[in-house]
Amino acid sequence: MDFTLNILGTASALPTVNRFPSAQVLNIRGRLFLIDCGEGTQIQMRKQHLSIMKLDTVFLSHLHGDHVFGIFGLLSTMSMLGRTSPFHIYAPAAFGKVLADFLGSFGDGFKFEPVHHTVKVSSPQLVFETRSMEVTAFPLHHRIETYGYLFREKTPMKNVHKSAIEKYGLSLSEIGTLKRGEDVTRVDGSGKTTVISNHEAAYQPYVPRSFAYCSDTAPFPELAEWVKGVDLLYHETTFPCGMEKMAAITGHSTTVQAAECAAAAHVGKLIVGHYSSRYPDASFFLDEVRKVFPEAELAREGMVLELPLSEMKDNAYICR
């Protein structure tokens, strides 16, 4: 059950020799979600052996070119590869015109529909869900309308211990009750009530995993609250420490500001990227970040981060 982040691009506005513009692919249980789509995304996907045809949804943070100019080539390639199923694009309202313009000039022969879903929220709000996961959008503080996205597995249905089934001779209906997280209450012929506690007989099979994507943004107090406790946080780090003024002017964050957000949010791990082209070698960013939040890595093209499934231990049933 994958929960894997693939880094396709770490550049900010200006790509460099080694850096592509922003794009990431999040694989949740084999379903691929594209997050931002800078120029060259389709090329980077091929390099990382990520199937373009398996993509069905993209989340765009904002309409600066370095986050969207790859969408045109990607859609065209999907068309040429014979796609017929819709492709869903979550993006600010202004993307509607961009998509209509694109299809007007280049959409001849498209046999699939690129569907634009307008994202417009002023606080965290659910924008997408499947049976097992959901995506919440939240506003970021950039020069134009910009959103972050939080991907979270849903709390899974509980499993019932085999030993409990045997011990209590649980019926299918009772097992269903326990799976939903409820206690089972039995009333025998004499009116005596027995309770089989959910805590004893059932367990949550795994800890739901989460990833939050924050690019591009100046720091602001609510952000840490909105991404609180995520297992993995991607936070932009356009500038190093000492460049706070430039960061503020351009609506970006420094190493320390990104790390402070991660620390305040008590995230599991921080990954930073979106490096300014002023720093062809951004390796010194890492020390600055780790001084504030040690569990941190620098994003780089081709990097793959896996969040393994971890079993719940706190209420594991022990058969007595």
Place this chain on the structure above:
Amino acid sequence: MDFTLNILGTASALPTVNRFPSAQVLNIRGRLFLIDCGEGTQIQMRKQHLSIMKLDTVFLSHLHGDHVFGIFGLLSTMSMLGRTSPFHIYAPAAFGKVLADFLGSFGDGFKFEPVHHTVKVSSPQLVFETRSMEVTAFPLHHRIETYGYLFREKTPMKNVHKSAIEKYGLSLSEIGTLKRGEDVTRVDGSGKTTVISNHEAAYQPYVPRSFAYCSDTAPFPELAEWVKGVDLLYHETTFPCGMEKMAAITGHSTTVQAAECAAAAHVGKLIVGHYSSRYPDASFFLDEVRKVFPEAELAREGMVLELPLSEMKDNAYICR
């Protein structure tokens, strides 16, 4: 005096792990001309140390995405780098809407003007010139309106042999006459006429160089005539020999068809590219091409082809 072709991309419609979409940069005496602009052009230019800010003109063959989707990122980067001088885009009429749409959504803050020059010709026609070179556009046979471009140095002003200046005691005016390619006629006091022949006293300092770009096109008889005698011909070769039917359906050429054009046109050298993604390894294309036209190479990303300046020898003056 450079005349250098840089290959940025050799893919056809679908990029592969190793191939970027179509784009080339022709450096004529330090002035850089971009020819087509597939996705990733700006990244490829950086890799090849070609200055984006030195570009002032691009020639787009047609409006299929693999030849134009890099223009958006390129223009945005120029803006971010502070460009103020116009950027000239020679392209079919339909590019006008594409550019207007792009500027409407992404052109905020542009301090330079991207100027669209409509190319619409039914036979070879001059579309661009400087003091020392010119560009002729000619129609190709593809699925949509498509043009090839022929870049040619102008015939240079002649040089006058120093020995001739001494021998005849040539005046500035007479040197000017010889530089323009005319004979000098002297009439002495007695009415006697002496002619100093241009052939004897002057020489063309170098052979004007030429490059023709043909992508994408099915073969057609006039093409060889239109690119006749060019020093370097780039001709698309989407398919190998045996795929003539597919090539015809898609408006493309095979290895042999490209080579036949080069042979019929008596070009100096042929370079082929625009390989179908069906052939991750297109090295076998070379044998097929060379069987028909031996002076041929396969284009590859990062390739640099130089056309050195060669002196005229046929009318070299020998001082007697």
